[in-house]
Amino acid sequence: MNEAVTARPIKISERGWGGGSRRKVTLGRILFGIGCLAIWQWAHARLGTEWIAGPAEILGRAAELARTGELWVHVWVTFGEALLGFLIGGSAGVLLPFLLRLSPRLTRALDPYLAAAMGVPKLSLAPLLILWFGIGLMSKVVFVGALVFFLLFFNGLAGVQSVDSRLVSMARVAGGREWVITREIVWHTALPFIFAGLKVALPRAISAAVVGEFIAAEAGLGYYINNARSMADTVGIFTGVVLVTALVIVVNGALELVQARSLAWRPVDRDMVV
Amino acid sequence: MSHSGRCILEVRNVVKVFPPRPGRTDALLAIQDLSFTVGEGEFLTLVGPSGAGKSTLLNIIAQIDTPSAGEIWFQGRPIATAFGNALRPGWDCQIGYVTQDDNLLPWRNLLDNVLFPLRVQRRLSAESVERAKMLLKATGLEGFERYYPHELSGGMRKRASLIRTLVYDPPVILMDEPFGAVDAQTRSQLQADLLRLWNLGRKTIVFVTHDIAEAVALADRTLVLTRAPAGLAGEHLIEIPRPRDLGNIYTLRGFAELYERIRRQIQ
Amino acid sequence: MIRAKLVLDRLLILICAVATWQVCSFVFGPQWFSTPWITGGRFIASLLDGEILHHAQFTLAAAAAGFLVGGLPGMLLPFALRRSPALTAMLDPYLIGGYGVPKLAVAPLFILWFGIGLGSKIALVASIVFFLMYFNAAAGVKAVSIQLLDMARIAGASEADMARHIIWPCASPYILAGIRISAPYAIGAAVVGELISSNQGLGYLIQAAAMDFNVTAVFAALIGLTVLVVGINWILDRTERWLLRWRRTEATRVRRFRAAA
Ligand SMILES: Nc1ncnc2c1ncn2[C@@H]1O[C@H](COP(=O)(O)OP(=O)(O)OP(=O)(O)O)[C@@H](O)[C@H]1O
Ligand SMILES: [Mg+2]
Numbered sequence: 001m002n003e004a005v006t007a008r009p010i011k012i013s014e015r016g017w018g019g020g021s022r023r024k025v026t027l028g029r030i031l032f033g034i035g036c037l038a039i040w041q042w043a044h045a046r047l048g049t050e051w052i053a054g055p056a057e058i059l060g061r062a063a064e065l066a067r068t069g070e071l072w073v074h075v076w077v078t079f080g081e082a083l084l085g086f087l088i089g090g091s092a093g094v095l096l097p098f099l100l101r102l103s104p105r106l107t108r109a110l111d112p113y114l115a116a117a118m119g120v121p122k123l124s125l126a127p128l129l130i131l132w133f134g135i136g137l138m139s140k141v142v143f144v145g146a147l148v149f150f151l152l153f154f155n156g157l158a159g160v161q162s163v164d165s166r167l168v169s170m171a172r173v174a175g176g177r178e179w180v181i182t183r184e185i186v187w188h189t190a191l192p193f194i195f196a197g198l199k200v201a202l203p204r205a206i207s208a209a210v211v212g213e214f215i216a217a218e219a220g221l222g223y224y225i226n227n228a229r230s231m232a233d234t235v236g237i238f239t240g241v242v243l244v245t246a247l248v249i250v251v252n253g254a255l256e257l258v259q260a261r262s263l264a265w266r267p268v269d270r271d272m273v274v
Numbered sequence: 275m276s277h278s279g280r281c282i283l284e285v286r287n288v289v290k291v292f293p294p295r296p297g298r299t300d301a302l303l304a305i306q307d308l309s310f311t312v313g314e315g316e317f318l319t320l321v322g323p324s325g326a327g328k329s330t331l332l333n334i335i336a337q338i339d340t341p342s343a344g345e346i347w348f349q350g351r352p353i354a355t356a357f358g359n360a361l362r363p364g365w366d367c368q369i370g371y372v373t374q375d376d377n378l379l380p381w382r383n384l385l386d387n388v389l390f391p392l393r394v395q396r397r398l399s400a401e402s403v404e405r406a407k408m409l410l411k412a413t414g415l416e417g418f419e420r421y422y423p424h425e426l427s428g429g430m431r432k433r434a435s436l437i438r439t440l441v442y443d444p445p446v447i448l449m450d451e452p453f454g455a456v457d458a459q460t461r462s463q464l465q466a467d468l469l470r471l472w473n474l475g476r477k478t479i480v481f482v483t484h485d486i487a488e489a490v491a492l493a494d495r496t497l498v499l500t501r502a503p504a505g506l507a508g509e510h511l512i513e514i515p516r517p518r519d520l521g522n523i524y525t526l527r528g529f530a531e532l533y534e535r536i537r538r539q540i541q
Numbered sequence: 542m543i544r545a546k547l548v549l550d551r552l553l554i555l556i557c558a559v560a561t562w563q564v565c566s567f568v569f570g571p572q573w574f575s576t577p578w579i580t581g582g583r584f585i586a587s588l589l590d591g592e593i594l595h596h597a598q599f600t601l602a603a604a605a606a607g608f609l610v611g612g613l614p615g616m617l618l619p620f621a622l623r624r625s626p627a628l629t630a631m632l633d634p635y636l637i638g639g640y641g642v643p644k645l646a647v648a649p650l651f652i653l654w655f656g657i658g659l660g661s662k663i664a665l666v667a668s669i670v671f672f673l674m675y676f677n678a679a680a681g682v683k684a685v686s687i688q689l690l691d692m693a694r695i696a697g698a699s700e701a702d703m704a705r706h707i708i709w710p711c712a713s714p715y716i717l718a719g720i721r722i723s724a725p726y727a728i729g730a731a732v733v734g735e736l737i738s739s740n741q742g743l744g745y746l747i748q749a750a751a752m753d754f755n756v757t758a759v760f761a762a763l764i765g766l767t768v769l770v771v772g773i774n775w776i777l778d779r780t781e782r783w784l785l786r787w788r789r790t791e792a793t794r795v796r797r798f799r800a801a802a
Contacts, residue, residue, distance in 0.1 A: 028631035036635075051654065109550035113558075119771035120763065121729035123645070124744060126736060127751030128759050132573065207643040214649070214737050215748070222646070226737075229649045237649050244646040252641060338691040364695030377692040381710040381787040391696035394706070422787050442696070 053238035061239040070224075074240075075247060077220040078213065081137060082205040085144025090201065092145075093152030094194055097160045098182060118154060122147045126212050135216040144208045151204065152197040159193025160186055195259050202255055203248045210244055221247070282478050283312040283335070283446060288344035290330055304330045306503035307344070312446075315476040319489035322499030322507075323540055328482045329374050331504065332448045335480070336371040337363045348446075367395060370444035372452045376435040378423040384434055385410075385419035391442040402441065409437045412467055414460070429456040433464065440471065446478040453488070465492060466520050473517065486536050490514075491523045498539045508539040575757040584761040592746075593765040599741040601769070603659055603731040604724075607666020612723060615674030616716055619682040620708075640672040645733055652738050662734035662742070669730045670723045677719025681712030714788070717781045724773050732766065743769070 037055065044054035065071035100107050126143055133139035163186050171181050213222025221244050228236025290305040304327040312318050322328050333339035335346055337354055338361065346354040353365055364371065378387045388406050392398045410416055413433045423431055436452045452468075453461045469492060472479060483489050489496045490512055498508040514526060523529060559577045566574035587593045622629045648665050655661040689707050698706065735744025743766045750758035 025627055025630045028627070029634060032631060032635065105550065108547060109554055112551065113554060116767060116771055119725070119774060120767045121725065121732050121770060123729050124732045124736065124747055124763060124766055127748045128756070128763070131751045131754065131756065131759070203641070203643060207645045210643065210646045211648075211733055211736075225646070225649050229653065234653065237653060241647050241650060245642050248641060248643050336691075336695055338695070363691055364697060367695075367697040369695070371692075371695050373688065373692065375688060377686075377688050379689065379706065379710065382706075390693075390706070394693065394696055394698035394702040424788075438696075 050232070050234050053235040057235045058239050058242055061235050062243065065239070071243070073219060074221045074224050075243065077137075078206065078209050078222065078244075079247065081140040081209040081212070081220065082144055082202075084137075085141045085209070086148050086202060086205040088141070089145030089147065089149035090152050090198070093149040093197075094156055096153055097156035097190070098186065100157065101160050101182070101186065102178070114154075114157075117150065122150055123208065123211055126215050130212070130216045135218060140209050140212040140217070140220075143212045144205045147208045148201045148205050151201045152194065155193045155197030155200075156190055159190030162193070163189045199252075199255055199259065202251050206244065206248050206251065280314055281311045282314040282349060283480070284347040285310050285331070285335070286345045286347060288331070288334060288341045288346070290327065290334065290339075291342040303503040305334075305341075306505050308499075308505055309344075310497055310506065310509075312478055312480060314478055317472060317479045317481065317492055317494045319481045319483060319493035319496045320499060321483055321486055321489045321496060321536060321540065322504060323501050324484065325502050326499045327502050327504035328499060329450055332371065332373075332450050332480070332482060336369055336448055337361045337365055338371075364444070367391070367442065367444055368446060370439040370442070370447040372436050372439045372447065372449040374450040374454070376423070376428075376431040378431055378434060378438075380423050383420050383422055384415065384426065387423065387434055388438045388441055391438060395442065397442070406437065406441045409440060413437060413464065429460060432456060436464075436468075443475070444477075446480070449479060449481045451483055452481075454484075461488075462520055468492070469516075469518065469520070486533055486540075487524065490529065490532055490536070491518065491520055496536065498536055508536065510536065572754070573756060575760055579757050580760040580764070583757045584764050587758075587761055588765070593743075593762065596741060596743045596746045596762075597765055597769055599659075600728065600731050600735065600743045600766075603662035603734065603742065604666055604727040606659070607663040607731065608670050608723065608727050610663055611667025611669070611671035612674040612720070612727075615671040616678045616719070618675055619679040620712075623682050623708075636672065636675060640676065644668045645730070648734055648737055651734070657738045657740065662731045662739070665734045666727045666730045669726050673723040673726060674716075674719045677715050677722065678712065681715030681719075682708075684715060685711040710787075714785055717784060721774070721777045721781060724777055725770055728766075728770055728773070 040052070041054060044052045049057065062071065065074075100110075125146060126139075129143045129146075130139045133142055167185050167189075168181055171185055176184065209220065210222035210225070213220040214226045217223040217226075221240050225237055225240035225244075228234075228240060286309055288305055288308045290303075292302040292304060294301050308331065320328055320331075330339065334341050334354060340361065341354060341356050343356045345352045345356075348365060348369070353362070378384075379390065382390065385406070386393075388410065389398060389403065392402050392406075407416075407419075410419065413436070415430060415433055415437070418426060418430065423434075426434065432452060432455050436449070439447055453464050456464060465488065481489075481492060490510075493512045496510045496512060497506060498510070499505070500507045510532060512532070514523065514529070562574065562577050566576045571579070584593075619629075622632070644665065647668065648661070651661040651664040651668075655664050685708050689711070690703060693703050693707050731742065732744035732747075735742035736748045739745040739748075743762055746762040747759055747766075750756075750762060
């Protein structure tokens, strides 16, 4: 065999052995983070506050808002809208698929309408809802509720429809009533789907509340951002955006905790992203 | 070296350890100090219990895995060592490998799967396509050329993956239970076909199987591997004259005794 | 027989919905709910005089351009990182963090930087689609079968052969899923951008009509938007099924209602 006739050598590391050491990865992460901050600071220095607010300015503004109490008002308004809408829309969205299961005929008949409903970008409903319910709390709650409802409803429906029919037959044979089947089988099958929906829906509820506030509001983080925008207050926009992101992160973390507890029976986290 | 041909492939003191992983604390010793040679044109069969490390060994010979210690020599040169850090799978199409799983491409139909090696080696010609069709016909896959793998039975997929390697004619072919998922009739038919093809070209074949009768019926020589970590438990020269009548092989003198000896070594 | 009953059922539901709408507009007044007939007429009229088409074009352009600007790099990044697991591990927390940032809330920043025209919408769409495509493509790259790669190498395949015959087909279901999932988001993001600040696009049309208290026009624009999204979904679904026709039907049997990404 001629050495010159080379096949394509593959590095061992490609096959998952001896991959970069953990310490190196951690160091890389930290360096990358510092690099990002440095670029941000540099861009701020270069382009000026009117285009890019610096990290220090944002912290300063946030601290000031917290001191005057304005911060808590806005956070509370946005969070309240999101939570109320989430609870109302969410409970309806979770419940309905279970009810629909009782009537396969209705489910099949609704099919094309549901597909169309899935197609409406829910966010585009905001102006209409503000028209109907005014610029206050109500319109945002309905808006968030509609968004969360559809999200959870479609996820729940996917879950309910993925129930293993063999399990259901088994339960019927064993003498289980419809209620028992719903509680013991359908519920457990659908739960991961519902959680996947909740996990997506809660941060989106906050986003939706903020978008609603962009369009018309009297308080809330979205209102604050939009107000800052109209006054060309770049630091204000940045601060608002950072606060919204922080709120989402906190909420996500809380949800993560809850999920870890209630899905303990599952061996691995099945990937819900199709 | 028990075969007349010169040695083409040699396994020298090969050891394979699978390192511990998160969730599995201890390392797993799959092959321990295994050595043997394969002569040019020889039909060598390996038998051993499930989990012995047979597939692992073939992976190492085929260069899709490295030995933890020891060397593989091919045509007088070391091709794999524990310290070499570059694998050359198939060693430039010199070593063919019919894996235990069929590994057909789900997105290609049967014919395209069989022609895949020729296509990537830029050796596709009317002649080679003819040869592929001949082989498909010989194994009863004619008429299924346009089927996707998921539309074929397990045994049909197995045959397809066998043909995929035969069609490009590498001098050494490793086969990992190629007839595992086939019914008894088709199986003896395929064994006969394989022997016939082998007789024409006299390739070097390393053939792994669970089935002692199959190992004896096909081979010039049979190696028996121990339960993991795989080591050599025995070596048997099969001196049944060729061409063999596989239908009657069980009745031949010496077969039963050989069978029994191997069976006892596997235990 | 069963089919006819189904059609009848569906018709019945449609009639009920229209009737409910009619009743609502009767009870609350047509200035709040318009009526099905006026809305339908308005939709057809604005379709004919090209108003809806003009704005839909703008929205579609923003979504498509954002899709290219954000989706293409997002799709290619996992392939570029395929050989460097350490780099992937390093970037991972930042990508997850970036995915978590509520992009819609960032829209005012994009408007500040790129103006109220097409640029800010493209940026908003791109920032959303990038992450969706990245995570789907990354799942696809992870799904590339090592066994098939080994088989191809043994058969003598070059890197280019493997990219074409193994890696792309293995990853393509995930990438196509990514495209199908991202498309409605892209349109939705473009619309939100237009709602907040714009002078063109379906979002602008909705917002302007709402400012005018013209519920009929809002409904007509919403219908146009829905048709657009459903049409795009339908095209993507068909394309995907055609491209992935090699998969066993069970796997392609698309569940009617997918879990959200
Ligand atoms: N990638 C791997 N990582 C860790 N352990 C492995 C790996 N591959 C194989 N093993 C272990 O090595 C041992 C031998 O496996 P191998 O697949 O070679 O067996 P085999 O002889 O081919 O068995 P069978 O006849 O059932 O195919 C087994 O205990 C297996 O668990
Ligand atoms: Mg094996």
